[in-house]
Amino acid sequence: MGTHLSRTIAEGRAFTQLVGGRAVDSLSGERIDVLSPSDGKVFASIPASGAADVDLAVRAARRAFDDGPWARMPAVERGRLLTKLGQLVEKNGTELAALESRDTGKPVRQGRADVNATTRYYEFYGGAADKIHGDTIPFLDGYTALTLREPHGVVVGIIPWNYPLQILARVAGAALAMGNTLVVKPAEDASLTTIRIAELALEAGFPEGVFNVVTGYGRDAGAALSGHPLVDYVTFTGSPATGAAIQKAAAENNRGVTLELGGKSPQIVFADADIDAAVPVLVNAIIQNGGQTCSAGSRVLIERAVYDEVAEALAERFSALVAGPHDADLDLGSLINPRQRQKVTGMVSDAERAGCEILARGSIHADAPESGFYYAPALIAAKDTKLAIAQEEVFGPVLTLLAFDDEADAIGIANGTEYGLVAGIWTRDGARQHRVAKRVRAGQVFVNGYGAGGGIELPFGGFKRSGHGREKGFEALYDMSATKTVVFNHG
Ligand code: ADP
Secondary structure, X not given: OOOHHHHHOOOOEEOOEEEOOEEEOOOOOOEEEEEEOOOOEEEXXXXXXXXXXXXXXXXXXXXXXXXXXXXXXXXXXXXXXXXXXXXXHHXXXXXXXXXXXXXXXXXXXHHHHHHHHHHHHHHHHHHHOOOOOOOEEOOOOOEEEEEEEEEOOXXXXXXXXXXXXXXXXXXXXXXXXXXXXXXXXXXXXXXXXXXXXXXXXXXXXXXXXXXXXXXXXXXXXXXXXXXXXXXXXXXXEOOHHHHHHHHHHHHOOOOEEEEEOOOOOEEEXXXXXXXXXXXXXXXXXXXXXXXXXXXXXOEEEEEHHHHHHXXXXXXXXXXXXXXXXXXXXXXXXXXXXXXXXXXXXXXXXXXHHOOXXXXXXXXXXXXXXXXXXXXOOEEEEOOOOXXXXXXXXXXXXXXXXXXXXXXXXXXXXXXXXXXXXXXXXXXXXXXXXXXXXXXXXXXXXXXXXXXXXXXXXXXXXXXXXXXXXXXXXXXXXXXXXXXXXXXXXXX
């Protein structure tokens, strides 16, 4: 099965971090084994850094911000460096896709899609760097008032394991476009492409200390980074519990945070929808990346009149889904680690115990190694909107179906969780499209479609427990900068 490169990439490599433009190990010399989720086998290692390593990285970023050439570099030059990085990502795309897939267990096809989005992020922010500017403000007679958009300073990016390339790119693209310096901590389960991107950033010509990477466990390196007093701003994508810990750590220094914390995003199917067009999209919205997507469309709300029809069409597709090794490029790969598989298994068993019916199951390919972390996708009819399976993020290939009576009921169920990240609405009624899009509490709403993670140009972020602040698109540039008001008294 699969290509040679995606099976052997980085075999035996002891990866290093990048601090102040140099490849370094952790001060303690301790390392973390890197497993391929496809077979559970160790194939590389990364440094296990702690507070002392983090301190060195933050100081390098601080120096680069305060004293280095970066601080005086014109926006157009910063943009050129980002564009160059995008070109290098594209040039090294085959290697990066293979590395991402082996490290995370995602199909190589998905790794390739991630590389393409990553290239676009760096291109987009490269182009945007010199197109964001302040205002002049009508003020008192004898005065001129204007605003400048200034970088925060040292920005931290704490990155999850589901889309390391893409999430790093949306953070780094916007932060560097605005002239911040960066310290990134990738997830201990998926750090390899982040290290490679930092290497490519050096090759692109970013000055030393602008793009730093420290690897290690969240409780060590991550906690030290989010509470470091020389850090100016923290961005995080991951679980609500970790987001709260990071927010508290940043609060010790009264620093700002952008948090993207996942969801339980509804896809709402009205009886007048184009069901044939909807069904493949409904499935892809949860199956992409094995359901390990913050913006996965994990609940399908179906108007009662078409419930059986839609459920049957979904069941037919779910039964045909196959999970297997990343390099086999099947419908989905493995989950990231045994803990995640245990969590998904537990939530589905709890739902069954609570009386929910499993309408269909996909399968695991016969050639998939027993030692891999596979989970056969499940389609579940939820008995009750209050059950965990209808309320909480599973972060696996599990789609929950719920029936609704009318538009008001649909909106009530859609908004009836603690989350508010994305929503999909399927209806041919134009007025209803607008009404529901306005009433659904979600940072992104797709009408007659769904875009789990897609659209690098589109502002993205949550309401409620899905977090706050906006990433992606031009909007992210505002989060990654602060307004300075300057007033001239010229009489
Ligand atoms: P998971 O539990 O699935 O790993 P998390 O949301 O905890 O998901 O992890 C996302 C990122 O947050 C990872 O880079 C992880 O190392 C980091 N992290 C975990 N705990 C902390 C913490 N207490 N402080 C800072 N970062 C953390």
